[in-house]
Amino acid sequence: MKKITKKELLEEIKLTLQREEEISLDTELEKMDEWDSLAYISIISLYDRLFDFIITIDKLKESKTIDDLIKLVSNKLDK
Amino acid sequence: MTKSTFKKVKISGITTCVPENFRLLDDEIDILYDGDIKQVDRIKKSIGLNKRHIVKDDTTTSDLCEVAAIKLLEEMNVDKSKIGAIIFVSQTPDYFQPATASYLHGKLALPKECSAFDVNQGCSGYVYGLWLAHMMVETNSCEKVLVLVGDTLSRVVNPLDTNVAALFGDAGTATLVIKSNEEQNSFFSLHTNGLKFDTIIQPQGAFRKPTKNIINDEKVFKISDKRLLNNLYMNGAEVFNFSIEEEPKAIKEILKISNKTEKEIDYIIFHQANKYIISNIARRLKFPIEKTPFKTTGKYGNQSSASIPCTICDAINKEVVTKKVKLILSGFGVGLSWATCQLELEKIFCPDVIFYKS
Incomplete structure (x- = not known):
């Protein structure tokens, strides 16, 4: 499986959430209209596709920002 | 874990009946999604929802299963006297008591020499119904088993619930499980x-x-x-x-x-x-x-x-x-x-x- 960088993952997350506005590491998840149960399953699916593992819903719920989401997989990213 | 292997049972017919009445996701942009077309597009694109066939008024699962069963029994020209059991699998029965299988047994004019019972299972229910029927035929308890499986969840979901209202459709099905003369592994x-x-x-x-x-x-x-x-x-x-x-x-x-x-x-x-x-x-x-x-x-x-x-x-x-x-x-x-x-x-x-x- 090809490793991806943090920047590439940020772009993947934006595509996954089908969000038109820009997102940054600091973007707060709860403030995005798109952050709903559909977003949860889209992120679960994205991480499964990219990193071949299934993240728990509790971990997603604990995440406050985009950066927190990325930290969940930081050890799997291309440094 | 439950594991079973059967050697002399097969499925000989399957029919499905769905309500003619349907709704489209586009009809509900205002009711369910506050006019948010973008959200509806997300749901269509990501989840693949669009159209759903749902019952009108008081139609029940057993009504749909009955139509499916009649089609199967008549067109296959099934000898009803050989049906040893009728199993109704659903989360949406007609009554708490009696079993909906009893009601359908009467409606379909099945013989008295026939067991009838309900199974409370949903998404896994079709395989459950087949599994039970296979056991009953494999053990020579019955020659033929009629498995009626269906749900009308549209009658259980709240029509305003954004999470589930647009998801569920209704259907009733009939499957005939019979003894196989040749070896048939399942x-x-x-x-x-x-x-x-x-x-x-x-x-x-x-x-x-x-x-x-x-x-x-x-x-x-x-x-x-x-x-x-x-x-x-x-x-x-x-x-x-x-x-x-x-x-x-x-x-x-x-x-x-x-x-x-x-x-x-x-x-x-x-x-x-x-x-x-x-x-x-x-x-x-x-x-x-x-x-x-x-x-x-x-x-x-x-x-x-x-x-x-x-x-x-x-x-x-x-x-x-x-x-x-x-x-x-x-x-x-x-x-x-x-x-x-x-x-x-x-x-x-x-x-x-x-x-x-x-």
């Missing part, structure tokens, strides 16, 4: 995770009062005019995680039990939860998406227990009526319960989906 495995019983639940309506010391998921109690306690509750994200975690394992397990390779299987018919879940399971399995039909939900809605037989009638019936088709069937959901089987359908009676006119 394999079943069934699983349960009862600790997650509240992931999909209709909390109120039967005899247990819904309380927080029994139902752990706090969101169950967050009620409003969009969902009352007697409406269906589903934690969609949990169901998604459960499905992509357990289903690939269940498929690999049934291949092992049946001693088959993926290449030998013509189709895996998953419970048609939605396109998104099926494509994620198929990707995890590295199984070609062409071999995993996924269009039923977009066409008819998530039909709970009826989605597997409906998909057989809708997507692959031209094949099962003309030749031998090797299948894996796998249902997963409410319970949490998941059940998988590997079997063959060869030149069975399997007409196109029929429509119920109310």
Whole structure:
């Protein structure tokens, strides 16, 4: 499986959430209209596709920002 | 784990009846999504929802199953005196008591020498019904078993509940399981995770009062005019995680039990939860998406227990009526319960989906 960088993952997350506005590491998840149960399953699916593992819903719920989401997989990213 | 192997049982016919009445997602942009067209597009694109066939007024699951059963019994010219059991599998029966199977036994004019009972299972229910019928025929308890499987969840969901209202469709099906004179191998495995019983639940309506010391998921109690306690509750994200975690394992397990390779299987018919879940399971399995039909939900809605037989009638019936088709069937959901089987359908009676006119 090809490793991806943090920047590439940020772009993947934006595509996954089908969000038109820009997102940054600091973007707060709860403030995005798109952050709903559909977003949860889209992120679960994205991480499964990219990193071949299934993240728990509790971990997603604990995440406050985009950066927190990325930290969940930081050890799997291309440094 | 429950594992079963049968050697002299086969399915000889499958019919599916769905209500003629339908609704489109586009009709509900204002009611369900506050006019948010972007949100509706997301749901269409990601989850694959679009159209759902739902009953009108007081039509019940047994009405749909009755039409499916009559079509099957009449057109196959079945000798009713040989039917030793009728099993009704559903989450939406006509009554608490008696069993809806009893009502249908009478309506279909089946003989007195016939057992009749209901099974309370949803998305895994079709495989449950087949498993029971196979046991009854394999042990020579019955020569033929009529398995009627279906649900009308549209009558349980709150029409304003954004989470589930647009998801579910209604259907009733009939399957005839009979003794096979030639050796016919089929394999079943069934699983349960009862600790997650509240992931999909209709909390109120039967005899247990819904309380927080029994139902752990706090969101169950967050009620409003969009969902009352007697409406269906589903934690969609949990169901998604459960499905992509357990289903690939269940498929690999049934291949092992049946001693088959993926290449030998013509189709895996998953419970048609939605396109998104099926494509994620198929990707995890590295199984070609062409071999995993996924269009039923977009066409008819998530039909709970009826989605597997409906998909057989809708997507692959031209094949099962003309030749031998090797299948894996796998249902997963409410319970949490998941059940998988590997079997063959060869030149069975399997007409196109029929429509119920109310």
